[in-house]
Amino acid sequence: AQTVTQSQPxxxxxxxxxxxxxxxxxxxxxxxxxxxxxQPPSRQMILVxxxxxxxxxxxxxxxFSVNFQKAAKSFSLKISDSQLGDTAMYFCAFMKPYNQGGxxxxxxxxxLSVKP
Amino acid sequence: GAVVSQHPSWVICKSGTSVKIECRSLDxxxxxxxxxxxxxxxxxxxxxxxxxxxxxxxxxxxxxxxxLINHASLTLSTLTVTxxxxxxxxxxxxxxxxxxxxxxxxxxxxxxxxx
Numbered sequence: 684a685q686t687v688t689q690s691q692p693x694x695x696x697x698x699x700x701x702x703x704x705x706x707x708x709x710x711x712x713x714x715x716x717x718x719x720x721x722q723p724p725s726r727q728m729i730l731v732x733x734x735x736x737x738x739x740x741x742x743x744x745x746x747f748s749v750n751f752q753k754a755a756k757s758f759s760l761k762i763s764d765s766q767l768g769d770t771a772m773y774f775c776a777f778m779k780p781y782n783q784g785g786x787x788x789x790x791x792x793x794x795l796s797v798k799p
Numbered sequence: 800g801a802v803v804s805q806h807p808s809w810v811i812c813k814s815g816t817s818v819k820i821e822c823r824s825l826d827x828x829x830x831x832x833x834x835x836x837x838x839x840x841x842x843x844x845x846x847x848x849x850x851x852x853x854x855x856x857x858x859x860x861x862x863x864x865x866x867l868i869n870h871a872s873l874t875l876s877t878l879t880v881t882x883x884x885x886x887x888x889x890x891x892x893x894x895x896x897x898x899x900x901x902x903x904x905x906x907x908x909x910x911x912x913x914x
Contacts, residue, residue, distance in 0.1 A: 716901060726837075726890060728905040735901070774842060778903065785831055785896045787903050789842045 685710045687777050689790035696765045697798055703750075704760045704793045706775030712736075716778040717751065719760045722792075723771040731773070734758065765797045801827045805893050805906025812883055812913055820878045820909045822893030828873035829895030833903075834866075837890040846891075849876060883913040 686709045696702035708717070719731040734742045734751050741749050746763045762769055775790040802825040812818050822832065831850050835843040847863075849855035849870035857863045865887075867879040876895065880887055893906040 718902065726908050726910075728892065730902065733902055781831075781896065781898065781900050784848070785900060785903075786845065786848065787833065787843075787894065788845075791842050792840075794840075 685712075685777050685779070685788050687775055687788050687790040689775055689793050691793045692791070693794045693796070695796040695798055696762075698765055698767060700765055701761060701763045702765055702795065704762075704773055704775075704795065706758045706760070706790055708756050708758065708775070708777050708790075710756070710777065712779065712783070714780055716780075717749075717758045718776045718778065718787075719747070719749070719758075720774045720776060720789075721769075721771045722774060728774075732760065762795075767797050767799060769795060770797045771795060801825075801895075801897070801904040803893065803895055803904050803906045805909060807909055808907055809910040810912070812911070814884055814913055815882055817879055817881045818883055818911060820880075820891055820893075820911075822876045822878070822895065822906050824874050824895040824897070824904075827895075827897045829870075829876065830873065830898045831896040832868075832870050832876040833894040833896065834868060834876075834878050835892045835894065837892060837908075839890075843892060846878075880911065883911070885913045887911065888913045 715736045717734045721729045732744045748761045750759045777788045804823045834846045837843045846861045847855045847857045855868035870876040892908045894903045
């Protein structure tokens with residue numbers, strides 16, 4: 684079975700600085716998707732960034748980028764120029780392809796605080 | 800992105816009563832539906848998976864007679880918490896998936912409080 688591990692329950696960063704959230708996963712599959720989701724106090728899940736396992740190039744979305752190391756099964760999220768609005772819970776998630784069930788498995792979450 | 804509507808957003812009910820939560824995919828057909836439960840400061844835990852027109856598959860430890868899932872159409876799924884108890888108080892999130900989907904979309908969640 685797939686597992687996702689986030690080893691940092693809490694992180695804090697000063698506004699405008701850079702922070703990296705860690706995520707490792709375990710799977711025997713070769714084709715899958717990885718995601719980082721943000722969950723603010725409203726608890727609405729917001730997609731931050733996604734990565735297809737077959738793509739070697741790391742995904743980037745504005746201030747958010749990932750370091751995807753497929754062999755090491757590592758998928759870290761870097762937030763540059765942190766903003767107060769980035770304060771939230773962040774979840775790393777693994778998803779099988781739809782034809783294999785499409786199930787989303789989440790890590791334990793990292794609570795990020797951006798301090799002024 | 801796809802639009803998912805989940806209602807109610809919050810509900811308070813008395814112990815022993817039943818509560819129904821609806822999840823609608825407004826602009827796509829959800830062939831598969833996942834229901835998650837999230838306790839405060841914890842992760843999302845998968846409760847069950849349902850495919851349209853089929854019985855739901857429940858994760859280990861989830862009582863199928865307590866959490867009734869109906870997925871009778873491609874745009875609507877419901878989760879009914881039967882004979883609710885205070886320990887069922889939690890945040891419930893639906894995640895409908897369309898055929899061939901490469902990412903998931905989420906309902907807004909339902910905060911259930913059983914008193």
